[in-house]
Amino acid sequence: MDFYTPNQxxxxxxxxxxxxxxxxxxxxxxxxxxxxxxxxxxxxxxxDLKEFENGIQFFESHRLEESGEHLLILDGVMPEMDGxxxxxxxxxxxxxxxxxxxxxxxxxxxxxxxxxxxLGADDYLTKPFxxxxxxxxxxxxxxxxx
Amino acid sequence: xxxxxxxxLSVLTISILCILVxxxxxxxxxxxxxxxxxEKIEKYKEIYNPLIFQLLTEGSYSxxxxxxxxxxxxxxxxxxxxxxxxxEGKEERKRLTEFAEIHxxxxxxxxxxxxxxxxxMNTLYHIDDFNMTSLLDDxxxxxxKNRLSHEELVHILRILALFQFQSLFQxxxxxxxxxxxxxxxxxxxxxxxxxxxxxVLHFHKAELPLQKAVLEVISIKxxxxxxxxxxxxxxxxxxxxxxxxxxxxxxxxYVKNINPYLNLLYSTKWEExxxxxxxxxxxxxxxxxxxxxxxxxxxxxxVRYQAGQSICQFANGKDILRKVFETSKDVFAKDMAWExxxxxx
Numbered sequence: 469m470d471f472y473t474p475n476q477x478x479x480x481x482x483x484x485x486x487x488x489x490x491x492x493x494x495x496x497x498x499x500x501x502x503x504x505x506x507x508x509x510x511x512x513x514x515x516d517l518k519e520f521e522n523g524i525q526f527f528e529s530h531r532l533e534e535s536g537e538h539l540l541i542l543d544g545v546m547p548e549m550d551g552x553x554x555x556x557x558x559x560x561x562x563x564x565x566x567x568x569x570x571x572x573x574x575x576x577x578x579x580x581x582x583x584x585x586x587l588g589a590d591d592y593l594t595k596p597f598x599x600x601x602x603x604x605x606x607x608x609x610x611x612x613x614x
Numbered sequence: 615x616x617x618x619x620x621x622x623l624s625v626l627t628i629s630i631l632c633i634l635v636x637x638x639x640x641x642x643x644x645x646x647x648x649x650x651x652x653e654k655i656e657k658y659k660e661i662y663n664p665l666i667f668q669l670l671t672e673g674s675y676s677x678x679x680x681x682x683x684x685x686x687x688x689x690x691x692x693x694x695x696x697x698x699x700x701x702e703g704k705e706e707r708k709r710l711t712e713f714a715e716i717h718x719x720x721x722x723x724x725x726x727x728x729x730x731x732x733x734x735m736n737t738l739y740h741i742d743d744f745n746m747t748s749l750l751d752d753x754x755x756x757x758x759k760n761r762l763s764h765e766e767l768v769h770i771l772r773i774l775a776l777f778q779f780q781s782l783f784q785x786x787x788x789x790x791x792x793x794x795x796x797x798x799x800x801x802x803x804x805x806x807x808x809x810x811x812x813x814v815l816h817f818h819k820a821e822l823p824l825q826k827a828v829l830e831v832i833s834i835k836x837x838x839x840x841x842x843x844x845x846x847x848x849x850x851x852x853x854x855x856x857x858x859x860x861x862x863x864x865x866x867x868y869v870k871n872i873n874p875y876l877n878l879l880y881s882t883k884w885e886e887x888x889x890x891x892x893x894x895x896x897x898x899x900x901x902x903x904x905x906x907x908x909x910x911x912x913x914x915x916x917v918r919y920q921a922g923q924s925i926c927q928f929a930n931g932k933d934i935l936r937k938v939f940e941t942s943k944d945v946f947a948k949d950m951a952w953e954x955x956x957x958x959x
Contacts, residue, residue: 496696503667598703599671 483514485536486613490519491526491554492543492572497595501541501572504599508606512614513537523549523557532558537566537613539606542589544573544580552584559588568609572597651685658689666693669713670706680717687721691740694718698743707745714744726752731763738769742776750777757785768797775804783812791821798827803834814843826858833862841866849874860889867896879905884914891917895924903928910938911947918946922954 490501498519505517516536520526523546532538540558542551551573558567571584574595581592590612591605665676681687694714701707718740725737726749734756741749753773756762762770771790774782786793786801793801802813813820813828820828829847832840844866847859860878863869878890879902891909894902909921925931932955939951 497700499663500667500697500700503664504671507671596700596702599701599706600703 483512484613485514485516486510486610487516487531487534487536487538488518488541489526489531489538490517490541491521491523491546491551492519492541493521493546494543497543497572500599501602504602505606508603510610513610522546523551523554526554527557532567537568539568539570539609539613541570541572544571544575544584552587555584555587555589566613568613570605570609572602654685655689655692658686659693662686662689663693666690666697666713670697670701670709673705673709679713687718690717695740695743711745711747714740715746715748718744719746719748722746722749723752726756731766735766735769738766738773742769742773745776747777750774750779753777754779757789768793768800771797771801772804775801775809778806778809782809783816786813786824787816787820791824793823795823795826795830798824799830802827802831807837807839814840817843817847822854825855829855829858829862833858833865836866838866838868841868845869857885857889860886860893864889864893864896869893869897872897872899872902876902876905879909884912884917887912888914888917888920891920891924895920895927898928900928903934907934907938910950911942911944915946918950919953922950926954926957 488505490498492498492501502517502519505515514536516534518529518531520529520531540554542554544551551571555569555571558569568590569588571589571592572595573580573592575581576594584592590609593602593605662679665679668674668676669679681690694710697706697710701710722737722741725733728734728737738753740746741753753770756770757767767790771782771785774785779785782801782805786798802810805813810831813824817825817828829844832844841863844859844862848856848863851859860875863875869875872894875890875893876899878886879894881887881890887909891906894906903925906921906925909917910925912918912921922935925934928934935951935955939948939955942948942951
């Protein structure tokens with residue numbers, strides 16, 4: 469049994485917050501990603517997890533204004549504002565730091581991957597994907613945040 | 615008399631109205647049942663989804679994952695199908711197959727015997743998605759059915775290929791020699807090397823569609839071990855087969871000796887000039903560059919296009935294209951050079 473002590477509370481307060489935003493128009497995929505992240509161990513961080521159906525909903529939520537390190541998991545193809553547009557908008561502000569983007573998309577062509585990485589995506593994973601690989605790539609980005 | 619006619623007309627109208635009302639009631643009830651059924655399936659899916667996710671990712675099996683009704687089976691099927699479309703990890707796929715084989719084998723065995731074509735086809739798709747080798751014999755047995763649609767047959771053969779069915783070679787070469795290249799290709803692409811080798815050995819005796827499919831599969835898989843075979847085909851065949859083998863060679867992107875192929879850049883057939891240009895591009899043969907520049911001025915669009923693409927593949931390709939664009943007097947060559955300079959390749 470874990471005992472919650474005031475010291476632990478203090479430690480938790482000191483922990484950095486990672487704000488995960490999953491933006492994908494398919495509910496099923498969002499649920500898989502959410503579950504995958506919940507399975508992972510983030511001892512050094514406080515976790516804040518939210519999902520969005522599309523880019524418009526994401527920007528309207530003012531999610532990026534919340535303080536902490538942001539990790540966006542973006543779908544490439546969405547009917548309203550696709551992943552590339554969101555990526556472009558998010559990375560536009562060169563002075564803005566602490567926003568990491570992992571593209572998780574069905575777009576497999578070389579130009580798409582090249583474009584996403586040029587626009588500033590931190591990693592690129594294509595669908596269908598392996599849960600272990602997704603976790604490994606998230607962990608890699610988290611290491612950079614540390 | 616008019617009264618009588620009016621009476622008959624009234625009876626007829628009332629009858630039609632009654633039939634329509636009955637039909638409406640029937641459809642409404644059916645729709646209501648369907649909605650209820652769907653709601654139940656969605657509810658089951660909500661309950662089972664976390665458990666199936668846990669099973670696929672961690673291998674932890676919950677006792678609650680035992681379907682007791684058709685609707686529960688349907689919920690399982692829909693969830694597994696969604697996971698099969700999204701996940702590709704080896705472990706996850708293996709667990710998905712194991713789970714499907716435990717809970718859906720009997721259900722699918724029955725459905726494969728259904729008289730409804732759509733039921734059988736849907737079942738075949740699921741067997742394929744879930745890689746259920748436990749149903750291999752049942753799928754094979756379907757080939758012996760008298761009334762089998764072409765789509766069904768091709769799908770069955772594709773599944774047999776996925777399962778690396780031992781007698782597939784005999785089936786394709788003795789019983790199903792009338793399939794199209796497209797069909798053969800979609801079947802052969804799923805074979806592992808050992809099985810596929812049988813078709814390579816059989817190549818000279820095979821019909822043209824099967825020959826083309828074999829070459830196409832080698833081209834897609836870029837399997838270097840077939841290089842001697844491909845080179846042999848190039849110099850012993852003509853026409854379509856020769857072109858396809860040249861294309862395969864270009865895809866593989868390697869030859870021991872390029873010299874025999876350089877002559878093809880001067881072939882009288884535009885198709886051969888085009889494929890030879892493709893080959894030179896993928897092999898980046900410097901000494902063939904002057905000829906590639908000449909081909910950029912070829913009378914056939916396809917050859918000019920391929921020459922442009924091949925030049926682009928060289929490290930100094932863009933400079934060469936720029937020079938052609940600036941100095942050439944041939945409008946078509948200039949156009950093609952401009953096109954490849956602005957393609958963003």
